Amino acid sequence: MKAPPPNILFFLTDNQRNDLLGCAGNPIIKTPNIDRLAASGVRFENAFCTSPICAASRASYLTGTSEKRHRFTFLTSPLQSAYTDISYPATLKMAGYRTGLIGKFGIATNGIVPSLQDEDAVEKMFDVFDNYEHWTEEGYEIRQPDGSVRHLTDITGDKTINFLRTHQSDHPGQPFCLSVSFNAPHAQDNDPRCYIWPATEDHLYAETQIPEPFNAHPDFFRQLPKFLRETESRVRWQKRYATSEDYQRNMRGLYRMVSGVDRNIGRILGTMDQLSLSNNTVIIFASDHGMYYGDRGLSDCWQLNEQSIRIPLIILDPRADENNRGLIREELALNIDIAPTILELANLNVSDKMQGKSLVPLLEKKKVDWRKAFFCEHRFHRADIPxxxxxxxxxxxxxxxxxxxxxxxxxxxxxxxxxxxxxxxxxxxxxxxxxxxxxxxxxxxxxxx
Missing domain, CATH: 3.30.1120.10 (Arylsulfatase, C-terminal domain)
Known part of the structure; x- marks a missing residue:
């Protein structure tokens, strides 16, 4: 008897560098639930985005193509229908999956509204599309009908749990692919607090001294070329990390936001256990790109140094045997690999237009002939971001x-x-x-x- 196709749950965080996980060797940050995914799945030690900026990277995740191919980033023309038509949610939906997105879609040229050439693209890709970001007056702190305030990360957890419960009750037997896109741990740039975490994480890291970033000495920054010293990355460094007090305060806030995401992933995993979904749901965890956290005297992303392009990546397939659990792969894995990976996991054909490679062969303990290099790029047109x-x-x-x-x-x-x-x-x-x-x-x- 043919096995049923797996469900797929894809967690994507915003601006989380690869080393902000306990399982990646960070001795301070508390991420027990994500660490548990790594212990039962496969963690990719050398995972990268090909464009370190939200809009372009998210278009690459969606379509399995590089920025130079899909030509989308902030302030460009809308993402072409040739690419939304081959996207992993569109392909899955056409094949009978129930597809959904909760959180930050992020494929928008300026603002939150999706920038897609085909006005019907969202409907072609998603049965459930709940797109929201923290760039509102409320930011991360959302006022509830009863007057209380709930953090956006917790709301994303709530909505994901509701999707799973509704799917189980109203769509039994239909496979699903749910993309859960946390806004955290992106900083709130229009708020002097910068990093705003759920109150549940208030107690974490209060007495912790976060190590200084690499290449943070003023002498290193002074030897950078003038055009890099005058970028928006330096402006944001001034706002976040210019003093040791600011650095410690904001890094603790960043760590708390990551731990808030981890806690909500734990809530979601618990719900999946309750609904008997865990045994046939593949889980993917990644981030859209990395970040400078004061490294090189800079903040944010955009340049192609390791801090900006390295991302966390974990894939857990519960159907794998014990020999293929807790693996760490050293191969070069990319954000453009996720779409073809999802489609192969669902036993569907991958479009020839996709440039990424399915990571499925790397989910087993065996030697695989793999890429030895990759192309990366940043093409956002803005004078202070080269x-x-x-x-x-x-x-x-x-x-x-x-x-x-x-x-x-x-x-x-x-x-x-x-x-x-x-x-x-x-x-x-x-x-x-x-x-x-x-x-x-x-x-x-x-x-x-």
């Missing part, structure tokens, strides 16, 4: 700010310099490496387009 593109291999990183005159290049040996402290682009001893990666970037850029 555009860049690059190549990341297993050992080397090449970045070029291609609109600077002259073009500004960076080259890092990640094996010997994992924090990208020493730019080797101007060192004649590495000129052959620079030329080789420059050519590779040209080639991969053309292929992505």
């Amino acid at each position: 555009k860049s593109e690059g190549v990341r291999t297993q050992r080397w990183k090449y970045i070029r700010y291609y609109e600077q005159q002259p073009v500004y290049e960076e080259l890092y040996d990640l094996r010997n310099d994992p924090h990208e402290s020493f730019n080797l682009a101007g060192d004649h001893r590495f000129s052959n490496h620079l030329k080789r990666l420059r050519r590779r970037c040209d080639k991969m850029s053309a292929e992505c387009a």
Whole structure:
């Protein structure tokens, strides 16, 4: 008898770097429920987004294509129907899945309303579409009808639990794919508190001293080129991390927001157990991109350094045997791999337009021939956020700010310099490496387009 197709529950957080998990080796942050997913599933040690900005990365998650292919980020034309038509929710819905999104859709050129070429795209992709963000007057603190205040992260947990219960009662036997997109731990930039967490997490990290970020000494920042010293990333550093007191306060707030997400994931997992859904529901946990938390004297994302492009990624398939649980894979996994992974898990065909590769072969303890490099890019048109593109291999990183005159290049040996402290682009001893990666970037850029 053919096994029923699995349910799929895809958790996506906002601006959460790869190292903000206990299972990733962070000795301070408390994420027991996400750690439990990793202990029972597969954690990808080297997972990356290909564009470190919300709009472009979320379009890549949806469609399995890179920014240079789908051409969507903030202030661009709407995402083309050629890509929403092949998206994982559209494909799943057409195949009989009940599909839903709760939280931040994020594919919007300016604001919250989706920017999609096809006015019927949302209906083609989702049976349930509950799109909301923290960019409102209330922010994360939502006034309830009874006058109380509930945090947006808890509301997202509530709505997810309601979806699961309603699905079980009203749609028995129909598989579902639910995308749960937490707004946390994104900072509230229009609020001086910056990081606003649920009251349940008030007690956490109160006496904890968060370690200083890498390359945070003023001397490191001063040696950056002028155009990087004058970016929006530095403006946001001034707001969040300019003093040690601000750094500790905001990092504790950030950690509390992550722990709030983890607590709600625990609530959702408990509901799945109660509804007997756990044994046939694949769970994916990831974030849209990484962040500078004061590293390099910067804040936010946008540049192509490791802090911005590294993301957490965990996949738990409850149908896997014991030998394939608790695995840590070292291969280069990308956000564009998630859509084809979801479709293969559902036993559906993957469009040839998708550039990502299904991660399903990596969910088992076996050797797999895999990519050795990937192309990354940032193309948001804004004067104080410079555009860049690059190549990341297993050992080397090449970045070029291609609109600077002259073009500004960076080259890092990640094996010997994992924090990208020493730019080797101007060192004649590495000129052959620079030329080789420059050519590779040209080639991969053309292929992505």
